[in-house]
Amino acid sequence: MRTFVTASLLAAAFAAPLAFAQDSPAGLWKSIDDASGKPSALIRITENGGVLQGKIEKLFRTPEEDQNPKCVLCTDARKDQPIVGMTILEGLKKDGDEYNGGQILDPKNGKVYKSKLTVRDGGKKLEVRGYIGMPMLGRSQMWLRQE
16 A cells, blocks of 8 residues: 555656646747638747747748748847747736736737737647737737647
8 A cells, every 4th residue: 555655646746747837838839820720830938037938940831932031020129030039929927827918029010919828728729819908909829739
């Protein structure tokens, strides 16, 4: 009996960090374009001091599209910078079941929006909302965890 209890405690100790990691948006995500339903990019979200940031690691482009596009419509320091490697998500902090208080850049139009994230489906999906003013004045994308 003692061996069973010890084994159960060890299993719980190893499973707890995995469960916690699934509740966090930190990791690699595939963004799905809300208009076309097709994958658009891989974004790596990291957490530093309780604040999230996300960088584009890869773009899913057709062969006829520029494979290393620049953010020509950006109006800040990211103007004319390569989109791959660009920080597009920043400043989000945990607030209950959501992460908010940050911003997201849409490299297609160069606009920066307020943003909030919600982890869904046991950590397998991430609802990403960009908005102006209030969250109801925006649009959402569903991102899929890749690792």
